[in-house]
Amino acid sequence: MQSNNEKAIYLQIGEYAMDRILLEEWRAEERIPSVRDLASDLEVNLNTVMRAYDHLQQQEIIYNKRGIGFFASNSAKALILKTRKDHFLNEELTLVFRTMDLLD
16 A cells, blocks of 8 residues: 555555455455454554544445454445546546646
8 A cells, every 4th residue: 555645544545445346356245354454464553444444334335244344345346436436527537627728
C-alpha cells in the first residue's frame, strides 16, 4: 500500500481492500484478512484497520460474521465499480476537462 498524505490512513486501507476485491484476491463470500493480520501486514494500528473495516461495512462492501471474521459481500465488486466510476466522472474527469480548457 502506497502512502498518500492527503487522505486519512483508514481511507487508504479501505482503498487497498477494495483493490484486493476488484483484483479478485479477496473473493465474494470468502473470509478476508482479520483486523489483526491486516494491521500486521500493513504495519498500522489495529484501530485504524477496524475503522477502515467499519467504513467498508457501512458501504456494504464487507460484512462481519460474529466470531468468524469479515467477508467480502456478493455485491462488493459491483458497489466498488459504481463508486469508483461515479468518482471518476464527477471529480477526476471534471478536472481533466477544466485543465484542457485552461490550456486551450
